[in-house]
Amino acid sequence: MTEPTVHKQVKSIVFGVLSPKLIKKMASAKVVTPELYDKEGYPVDGGLMDIRLGVIDPGLTCKTCGSKLKECPGHFGYIELARPIIHYNFITLALALLKSTCRECGRVLIPKNKIDGYAKVLDDAEKEGGISARRAKIKSIITALKTANKCPWCKSRQQKFTLEKPTTVYENEKRLTPIEIRSRLEKVPDEDCTLFGINPVAFRPEWTVLTILPIPPVTMRPSITLESGERSEDDLTHKLGDIVRINQRLFENINAGAPEIIIEDLWDLLQYHVTTFFDNAVAQLPPARHRSGQPLKTIAARIKSKEGRIRHNLAGKRTNFSARTVISPDPMLDLDEIGVPTEVAMKLTFPEKVTEWNMEYLKKFVERGPKKYPGSNYLVRPDGKKKKITDETKEQVIEEIQPGYCVERHLMDGDIAIFNRQPSLHRMSMMCHRVRVLPNKTFRLNPAVCAPYNADFDGDEMNLHIPQTEEARAEAEVLMQVKTQLISPRYGLSIIGCIQDAISGCYLLTNELKLPRDKAVELLLAARETDFSTLPSKDVITGKEIFSVLLPKDFNFEGRSKGYTGNADEDKKNDTVVHIKNGKLISGIMDKANLGEGSGLMLRNLVKLYGEHRTIEILGKIFRLGIETLLRLGFSCGLHDTDLPQKSKDEINKMLSDAYKDVDALINSFNEGKLEAFPGRSVEETLELKILERLNDARNKTGLLVARDINKETATMIMANSGARGNPLNLAQMAGCVGQQALRGKRIEGGYFNRTLSYFKKGDLSPGSRGFIRNSFKGGLSPSEFFFGAMTGRDSLMDTALRTPKSGYLYRRLANAMQDVRVEYDKSVRDATGNLIQFNYGEDNLDVSKTEGGKINVQRIINSVTD
């Protein structure tokens, strides 16, 4: 391709403010009347909808450029203000200039001999710290000049200025009119402007006071016609109407020689309208409203904040070829597949180019049309024109089709799609999947990829995007495939692993399960393993041997299971030392510590040794193996899982009673004044601490007791032990004792006078009255216990509800502050301007995604080289 010719090159940009002259020059109409349309509904000449300002009605032509609707870009107009008006956004600048220049001669309040010195200081500041340093310096000079009370040029006395927000300036209690302000600013000579960082060619100080107001073109404030035929004008047009009306009245009053008070009132009103025209959210002004009471959306509101032009339209664009629906799990899909409803697949398309070789194939898609899957929706001609395919037009389209055309065919199995769940906090929130078109109306995904998306199935929705070119597809596959995202750049371990049933299943399989050969083969086949060469030729095969079939033949690994203690005998008894030699699982149970997301090095090592493609295949098989095992064994938990023998129930009861007695004794000694305070604590605090300690101890002991006496063979225990779901604490709360409910780290304190509930005595400090739940969930809670449970429950609900938006905003600020920071080739961290942030990335120069959990195992590397 040849380089496009450069016609004009941008050398520099000058920023300035529109001068009255320029406003007049660029305007194509003068607006003199607030009327919009005449009786025929035709725009009035000199009105706000004047057709010289552009056209928004079909059929009309613009008087300025002669083009029709959609071609005419719109043109500015102007109105002559009867009296000058201060521009709200420049009031601070205007005030600063008033304060630091002479009221008589307009010169800066700096003696002649010092001016060059100040100029030099500013230049030096810019040289050292850039433009921001210069601005800071200018600011400090202006503040210093406020105190000067005598002009060094003409020796006249200076007065004090005060600003009454938003736009009224007082000089020693006397109000300055915009006319006076403008004439003062006119006196400031050009050479003094430069000192304030103002380029006098593009920005004369007096232009901050408006004498002429530009009227934006109608195209940026189009009116809409309602169904009833009534016209509804844009908010900006309404506001401009107010301005023009008041301006006309002001003109008439001045010409009629009305009293000064009336003129001043109208002048203030005009100032209000112009200010709210720019910004309708000025703190001191009541916002201008519609008749219905809702505030008008004026210029600042169009640009600012989340719904404004920048964040809504420029930073946040919308996209075609995307879909969104509820998600649900399907473990029979591959990890990098995504189930797409047929309905969605018939709306989303991929443009396939017609060539000699696929013409017949594509013609079949056209033949099926848009209503039969897999069909096609559009035909794109070589000139880019699109033709919709319908049942009526399809014969005609088939005739027309030839190489160079493009058929937008329905989505099919194997197509590439990008899948996403908000909030997209890390790169794994958007991954590339292969499409599987399935019946029903939800997106289906393998539950193992829930972790990177942080998805669950309680009603979550997700988005799907279809790349529309071969290049985009290739890029998505190379950069975003699920398998390329296996290792988290946050901690260097696999974020995709087995969850829930897959973990309990593998746990049961590798923990002393034996199967006859035919059942074992059946199981492996169900997990889609087809290579049985490593399956031992025995009649009875152990679970470990079945699991080993999935592993690569030369894989060696040593690790630990979840229950690892470090005690050699105990570990041997519990089988918690994982040892894999030449692809055979010799010892150890496969549980969350090895198969789970973000834990253990087994998955990490598989990726390192056999690559991500092989790993994801193995992981998928392990996942299915676990699920199929569970399916064959049956796995149910029930209420009886939490049953305890009567003996242990008595024991727990006694333990809690003992604790209650101890607490009573503590309270008694406190009441008698015998309790000794801890250093730095009051006696009351000491009592609280001691009670809390004693009760926690009792609860922990019941937990241990439950763990000791409960039936270990139940599904509930298996889930807890394998790490699939739940923990011993949950179990203890169900079977033993729920324990202390705490608010802000303390026992629940009185909401009534000196008591938590009116059911208790005043000043009661006993465990039961301060939120200790003695019963178990299964045994049932007493009414007061239930209420305490509800208190902490509500508290944590509030906490999450308040924390989510806060942390979201914190993240936004962080991301915006660091968006241009990157790691350079010399491993230093720098921002876009070249400033050094860090000399060595992370201080250790490590790319976390290339490490094993943030560390590099040097010993193993040495071993692998020396062996």
Added chain:
Amino acid sequence: MATTKFDVTKHIFVPKHIIISDREKNQLFKTYSITLRELPKIYSNDPAIKHLKTKAGDVVKIVRKSPTAGETVYYRGVINA
């Protein structure tokens, strides 16, 4: 000044600050191909380097403890307060 005042440089959270020589300074600028402007800044009256009597244009070397690398070196350019 009162000699009994708390000396921040003795606190365990304050890492070692050292002024580096002109030769080291030029070497640093060369290895990273930067000027003083790109360097992180520190005020000459920062409590941690007040006792060093630095002037604008000096570069301080800071040796910190690091959770990832054990010990790490950082440089900051001195500017006037």
